[in-house]
Amino acid sequence: MTHWLLAPILIPLLGAILQIFVGYAPMPLRRVLAIITSALTLAAAIVLLNLAGDDTYRVYAMGNWQPPFGIVMVLDRLAAMMLVLTASLALLCHLFAIGGTDEGTRQFHSLFLFQLMGLNIAFLTGDLFNLFVAFEILLIASYGLLMHGSGSTRSTPGLHYVVLNLVGSSLFLISVGMIYSVTGTLNMADLAVKVPLVSGDQRFLVEAGGMLLLVVFALKAAVLPLTFWLPRAYASATAPVAAFFAIMTKVGIYGIIRVYPLVFGANAGEMANLGMNWLFPLALATLIMGVIGVMGAQTLRTLVTWQLVISVGTLLAPIALGSQKGLAAALFYLLSTTWTVGGLFLLIELVRSQRGSASDKIVMAPQIRHRTLLSSLFFFGAVSAAGLPPLSGFFGKLMILQSTTSGVEMAWLWGTILTGSFFTLIAYSRAGSVVFWRNIEGEIKNSTPVTPLLALSTGALIGMSVLMVALAGPISAYTSATAAQLLDTRGYIQTLQAPMVEEGS
Structure with missing residues (x-):
């Protein structure tokens, strides 16, 4: 039995429903219930990570309906890694939120947990339509979280975010409709079998659907030219929401990693490696756009949002090249950049609370309290984000550079990443x-003290870059095995085509 596969979905679902029923209960009770729910979700994710370590695929068929007709949840190394990444990020952001950010509305904790549930469904589902459903769940929750607070500062970027994602959802439906009209299935393993058999005019319809789906994932990941909605939207969100949203662009990247090697990979016949020749130059252009953004940033929050764009380009470039080493390096870097950027978003809120009217603007102001603590955290976060040794960002970028073979792609990748890292270092x-250091005379009034809980949650996220260095051997071994499992699609296909009468009963 693999009922554990439902735990990362059911735990936040039940926790979110409970938050709705206790919406008028005292805030301390609601906070305790929220943290317990996030902690249990992380515990369940760790259990699944341990299960996935044996390279065995585990499948849960809802209602015992067999694929390709039923809803299936599939656990492999990639899904387990993404579950742990998301749950750990969510727990630390939740801890930060109970420091006071959650007081704006009674629905904060329920929305937060619904988004966590939607993310977990996206990482576990084995069906394209259910992936669309997961996207809608997490996006609806994200709309509410993005608007958490008040004022036009959030409402205008929030409206842009909503409209663009609604357009993306429409395109998602159109693309899966085009693919289904030819293949008669949306189960990923079944598609991997049927897509290579498509020929004639029908092939062009599937190709168009596949390219349109790639556009949808690129929109979710904020790939250039679908980038410009992200900086204002993330910069206007509250700190724990922006930090949790660090995983949102990775959902689009996950969709590309999950669908394209399996359905449009090397075994897809005439549709092999669909769209990858476009993805590589767009990834490098996205990276360059992110570097331009950080160089021109006038606030710390804008600086970090553009860092997210840099990470998207850095991740997608080796993925587009299609090598196992490149994919393994990208997965290592994905872990590092998500935790680091999330920690920087939380840190900036602490800095804002100390600087009065200067807020997070990159301008001189009177010296802040807790300068040693906050500047030290910023130093570690900046070093990891820029890709300097000895933190995990450096090793992630080094692995990406080493994964390329001699040729034009290597020259472009090395030149773009190294130049981008240099200018990113200058910006930070x-x-x-x-x-932190160019202060003027004066005293900041109405500054908020940094509580141990806020410092702990922020330091833990930024400290992940140090932990990843200490555990670099096991983590890189896991990501290498994950890349090998993803590119060898036979096990995935055979597992989902085999009878599974005992599952989901």
Whole structure:
């Protein structure tokens, strides 16, 4: 039995429903219930990570309906890794939120847990339509979280975010409709078998559906030219929401990693490697756009949002090249950049609370309290984000560079990443020196003290870059095995085609 596969979905679902029923209960009770729910979700994810370590696929067929007709949840190394990444990020963001950010509305904790549930469904589902459903669940929750608070500062970027994602959802439906009209299935394993058999005019319809689906994933990941909605939307969100949203762009990247090697990979016949020749130059252009953004940032929050764009380009470039080493390096870097960017979003909120009217603007202001603590956290976060040794961001980028073979792609990848890292370092050095060390005379009034809980949650996320270095051997071994499992699609296909009468009963 593999009923554990439902735990990362049912735990946040039940926790969110409970939050709705206790919406008028005292805040301490609601906070305790929320943290317990997030902690249990992380515990369930760790259990699944342990199960996935034996390279065996585990499948849960809802209602015992066999694939390709039923709803299936599939656990492999990639799904387990994404579950742990998401649950750990959610728990630390939730801890930060109970420091006071959650007081704006009674629905904060329920929305937060619904989004966590939607993310977990996306990582576990084995069906394209259920992936669409998962996207809608997490997006609806994200709409509410993005608007958490008040004022036009959030409402205008929030409206842009909603409209663009509604357009993306429409395109998602159109693309899966085109694919289903030819193949008669949306089960990923079944598609992997049927797509290579498509020929003639029907092949063009499937190709169009596949390319349109790639556009949808690119929109979710904020790939250039579908990038410009992200900086304003994330910069206007509250700190724990923006930090949790660090995983949202990775959902689009996950969709590309999950669908394209399996359905449109090397065994897809005439549709092999569909769209990958476009993805590589767009990834490099996205990286360059992110570097331009961080160089021109006027606030710390904008600086970190553009860092997200840099990470998207850095991740997708080796993925587009299609090698096992490149995919393994990208997965290692994905872990590092998600935790680091999430920690930086939380840190910036602590800095904002200390600087009065200067907020997080990169301008000189009177010296802040807790300068040693906050500047040290910023230093570690900036070093990891820029890709300097000895933190995990450096090892992630180094593995990406080493994964390429000699040729034009290697020259472009090395040149773009190294140049981008240099200018990113300049941007972080400028921001850190101005905000923390170039002070003017005066005293900041109405600054908020940094509580141990806020410092702990922020430090834990940024400290993941140190932990990843200490565990670099096991983590890189896991990501290498994950890449090998993803590119060898036979096990996935055979597992989902085999009878599973005992599952889901």
